[in-house]
Amino acid sequence: MTEPFNAGPVPQPPAVPQPAPQPAPKSRLLRWVIVAAVVVVVLGVGTPILVSRLKTDSGVAACRVAAKPATAANTQPAVARATNRTSRGQFAGSRYADLRTAGGHYVDAMDNMLTPYGGQTKPGVESVPRAWAELTQACGHHGVTLKPFTP
Numbered sequence: 001m002t003e004p005f006n007a008g009p010v011p012q013p014p015a016v017p018q019p020a021p022q023p024a025p026k027s028r029l030l031r032w033v034i035v036a037a038v039v040v041v042v043l044g045v046g047t048p049i050l051v052s053r054l055k056t057d058s059g060v061a062a063c064r065v066a067a068k069p070a071t072a073a074n075t076q077p078a079v080a081r082a083t084n085r086t087s088r089g090q091f092a093g094s095r096y097a098d099l100r101t102a103g104g105h106y107v108d109a110m111d112n113m114l115t116p117y118g119g120q121t122k123p124g125v126e127s128v129p130r131a132w133a134e135l136t137q138a139c140g141h142h143g144v145t146l147k148p149f150t151p
Helices: 026-054 058-067 077-092 097-113 127-141
Strands: none
Touching: 058 077, 058 097, 058 127, 077 097, 097 127
């Protein structure tokens, strides 16, 4: 009887040495540094601009206050003067030129109309409807509808 063919262990090809991992090329690293720097600059400059655009404009906020109906409490001269000072500041701080102008004219007309308690109406009251019409148009351009003027 013959023995089965047994040639012994099968020889393996010699192992090919693996090259050691190389660090990233300097150009790739430099590219990532530049991208990171651009992202930081864009976020640093763009975020304040975006936030300021999302924030409600003070002139538009004053238009919304003007759109609310008057109450007995806020028609008193002292309260009206304080409200006018607040409104004047809001209109003056607006980033929209039409609201700054129309709001200033309206507040000036309202201040001229205010008289001491029991006093005579001041001359120049006829400018209030004109100032209200100007303010109505300016506020309307920014999405706030004011009711028509009724003396």
